[in-house]
Amino acid sequence: xxxxxxxxxxxEPVPAAAAEVAAxxxxxxARIDADEKIEPKDWMPDAYRQTLIRQIxxxxxxxxxxxxxxxxxxxxxxxxxxxxxxIAKVQDEGGHGMYLYSAAETLGISRAQMFEQLLSGAxxxxxxxxxxxxxxxxxxxxxxxxxxxxxxxxxxxxxxxYGPYARAMVRICKEESFHQRxxxxxxxxxxxxxxxxxAMAQDALNRWWWPSIMMFGPSDADSKHTAQSMRWxxxxxxxxxxRQKFIDITxxxxxxxxxxxxxxxxxxxxxxxxxxxxxxxxxxxxAVLKGSGPCNRERLEARRSAHQAxxxxxxxxxxxxxxxxxxxxASQEARQA
Amino acid sequence: MSDPLPDPSAxxxxxxxxxxxxxxxxxxxxxxxxxAADARMAIEHARDVYTRRQEGVSIWVVRSADIxxxxxxxxxxxxxPARDKVYRHPTFYAIPDEVKxx
Amino acid sequence: MSAxxxxxxxxxxxxxxxxxxxxxxLADTSLVLGQRLGEWIGHAPALEEDLGLANLxxxxxGQARLLLTYAGEIEGRGRxxxxxxxxxxxxxxxxxxxxxxxxxxxxxTIVRQWLIDGWQLEVYxxxxxxxxxxxxxxxxxxxxxxxxxxxxxxxxxxxxGDGTAESQARAQQALDSLWxxxxxxxxxxxxxxxxxxxxxxxxxGAAAGRWERRIGQELRTATLTLPERRPHPWYGKCGVHxxxxxxxxxxxxxxxxxxxxxxx
Numbered sequence: 001x002x003x004x005x006x007x008x009x010x011x012e013p014v015p016a017a018a019a020e021v022a023a024x025x026x027x028x029x030a031r032i033d034a035d036e037k038i039e040p041k042d043w044m045p046d047a048y049r050q051t052l053i054r055q056i057x058x059x060x061x062x063x064x065x066x067x068x069x070x071x072x073x074x075x076x077x078x079x080x081x082x083x084x085x086x087i088a089k090v091q092d093e094g095g096h097g098m099y100l101y102s103a104a105e106t107l108g109i110s111r112a113q114m115f116e117q118l119l120s121g122a123x124x125x126x127x128x129x130x131x132x133x134x135x136x137x138x139x140x141x142x143x144x145x146x147x148x149x150x151x152x153x154x155x156x157x158x159x160x161x162y163g164p165y166a167r168a169m170v171r172i173c174k175e176e177s178f179h180q181r182x183x184x185x186x187x188x189x190x191x192x193x194x195x196x197x198x199a200m201a202q203d204a205l206n207r208w209w210w211p212s213i214m215m216f217g218p219s220d221a222d223s224k225h226t227a228q229s230m231r232w233x234x235x236x237x238x239x240x241x242x243r244q245k246f247i248d249i250t251x252x253x254x255x256x257x258x259x260x261x262x263x264x265x266x267x268x269x270x271x272x273x274x275x276x277x278x279x280x281x282x283x284x285x286x287a288v289l290k291g292s293g294p295c296n297r298e299r300l301e302a303r304r305s306a307h308q309a310x311x312x313x314x315x316x317x318x319x320x321x322x323x324x325x326x327x328x329x330a331s332q333e334a335r336q337a
Numbered sequence: 338m339s340d341p342l343p344d345p346s347a348x349x350x351x352x353x354x355x356x357x358x359x360x361x362x363x364x365x366x367x368x369x370x371x372x373a374a375d376a377r378m379a380i381e382h383a384r385d386v387y388t389r390r391q392e393g394v395s396i397w398v399v400r401s402a403d404i405x406x407x408x409x410x411x412x413x414x415x416x417x418p419a420r421d422k423v424y425r426h427p428t429f430y431a432i433p434d435e436v437k438x439x
Numbered sequence: 440m441s442a443x444x445x446x447x448x449x450x451x452x453x454x455x456x457x458x459x460x461x462x463x464x465l466a467d468t469s470l471v472l473g474q475r476l477g478e479w480i481g482h483a484p485a486l487e488e489d490l491g492l493a494n495l496x497x498x499x500x501g502q503a504r505l506l507l508t509y510a511g512e513i514e515g516r517g518r519x520x521x522x523x524x525x526x527x528x529x530x531x532x533x534x535x536x537x538x539x540x541x542x543x544x545x546x547x548t549i550v551r552q553w554l555i556d557g558w559q560l561e562v563y564x565x566x567x568x569x570x571x572x573x574x575x576x577x578x579x580x581x582x583x584x585x586x587x588x589x590x591x592x593x594x595x596x597x598x599x600g601d602g603t604a605e606s607q608a609r610a611q612q613a614l615d616s617l618w619x620x621x622x623x624x625x626x627x628x629x630x631x632x633x634x635x636x637x638x639x640x641x642x643x644g645a646a647a648g649r650w651e652r653r654i655g656q657e658l659r660t661a662t663l664t665l666p667e668r669r670p671h672p673w674y675g676k677c678g679v680h681x682x683x684x685x686x687x688x689x690x691x692x693x694x695x696x697x698x699x700x701x702x703x
Contacts, residue, residue: 310484316602
């Protein structure tokens with residue numbers, strides 16, 4: 001979101017000796033500790049840059065892969081109002097992917113490189129989008145649960161130490177506020193509709209509950225990035241804290257819908273004042289993340305074929321721009337002659 | 338017909354910075370960036386990406402490569418000399434409370 | 440004598456009977472084209488184009504909703520926008536056959552869009568002066584949207600035509616394939632004539648010349664050539680559709696048809 005041109009690396013004096021690197025890193029950490037924002041041209045440890053590139057690009061990939069499962073229902077939305085809302089929502093996901101790619105570009109990676117990482121399968125994206133949308137209720141469940149979990153994850157990033165990422169997240173969170181509400185509205189309509197509609201809603205909750213819970217990532221004990229990311233203020237709450245918060249606010253919403261959460265162990269714990277829940281199947285999480293989810297192949301192939309099918313279009317626009325520029329130059333020269 | 342670039346599809350379209358005037362009377366403000374093949378497309382993309390919720394009444398786009406920016410290494414030399422010129426601010430001057438319209 | 444009193448009443452009724460299908464023509468063209476554009480979202484040639492095509496689709500579906508609602512009121516049988524969109528079968532649709540043609544490659548989508556945008560520009564512009572105040576108001580809103588659509592589609596037509604050898608060939612191929620669906624755009628039938636006589640709709644014959652001049656000039660700049668023939672005229676606006684519409688509706692109407700009578 002903030003320009004590559006402003007992102008001139010290497011003009012800063014490169015600290016040569018280990019002692020100088022350590023001193024620069026200490027100054028950097030002091031800025032973070034003082035809640036200063038880091039901007040593209042500022043000196044930053046390479047690991048900070050790489051962590052951000054990884055996290056922001058994964059986030060961007062998740063947005064654009066995330067267009068696919070919901071996009072699957074645009075042509076079949078059951079009313080014109082729902083159709084318009086769904087188009088606007090999927091469009092927003094594309095916009096959010098764009099803001100995030102732009103934020104990552106300020107760190108010295110191009111969008112083409114990031115696309116290459118996604119399409120080659122090297123980059124990760126949120127595992128939730130590898131699940132299929134089988135019924136219309138899935139569109140409601142995604143808005144309610146997946147966007148709900150995403151918002152919970154994203155709000156703290158609005159205060160992240162890297163300026164362009166934080167600014168992108170502010171814009172994204174502002175725009176996302178309607179996504180969760182429209183999803184809940186769909187669920188409410190179905191839950192209060194015919195028996196078939198209610199069953200459709202329950203089935204969607206059954207299928208999306210655990211994947212949504214897993215969206216917060218591995219539990220703190222197994223999360224390899226959490227500690228350093230918290231020190232750098234890229235991350236501000238742990239995975240388990242956010243997950244608990246999500247469960248606590250979502251369970252009452254499910255009860256309002258008169259839908260049951262597919263977790264027999266779920267109960268209110270008076271002592272902790274939180275809901276306690278059953279064990280998460282981390283094998284499933286890791287399998288989906290590694291590419292063995294129900295739709296990993298479909299999602300990547302859809303992105304690949306869109307990218308490949310669009311190559312001649314992008315090339316045409318580039319070629320036309322070059323011709324126009326050449327013609328403008330020629331006519332300018334003709335005038336001067 | 339020969340294409341002007343060897344493999345234009347491999348590279349991104351150029352990056353543009355987008356500035357939006359949110360309503361008349363206000364200045365254009367930087368809101369983000371996007372990729373576009375030409376200036377006309379950049380305006381259209383800026384409209385489609387950054388004014389979906391009535392955020393603007395006017396758009397500027399400029400190629401990111403054309404922006405000249407100050408260097409953070411020079412930040413002290415550029416900006417700190419202004420710090421002690423407090424006499425540039427009205428609060429520097431002590432005027433008795435009973436004097437009005439100053 | 441009762442004849443003089445009855446004649447205007449019969450005239451009004453006849454006019455209403457023509458107004459309903461006329462409004463459906465506008466509504467269905469926007470709806471079907473918006474539905475087609477919706478298929479692109481998530482699959483466009485560039486991320487920025489996903490957003491652009493989604494904006495076109497949203498405008499068109501918005502127009503369809505206003506127009507279908509109005510059509511339902513004219514008809515007076517209690518059908519709302521969704522009843523008209525989801526519970527009519529293909530022969531009852533009155534969209535231009537061009538609108539229902541599949542997306543094809545990006546060149547097909549752009550050529551189809553550009554041809555219909557040009558038609559909507561003329562029609563909506565004429566309708567802003569309509570004797571029917573409701574249509575005039577809808578057209579005034581839609582005209583602003585269409586001006587942007589035209590800017591978008593004509594910009595891309597130029598880029599594709601005057602781009603690479605491949606894009607030029609694809610754009611020409613799209614034009615060759617889609618041109619045959621354009622006859623009905625400006626060929627007035629009885630309904631169009633009735634609407635024009637009543638001051639409700641613009642005269643299509645007068646608009647045809649402007650449209651032809653405009654597209655001719657833009658095609659020249661884009662180094663594209665207009666096909667000479669339109670072998671078989673399709674009249675979607677009279678309910679004569681290509682095979683594609685049935686599939687489009689089958690997909691669009693699936694939920695409403697499977698679970699009748701519930702709300703969504």
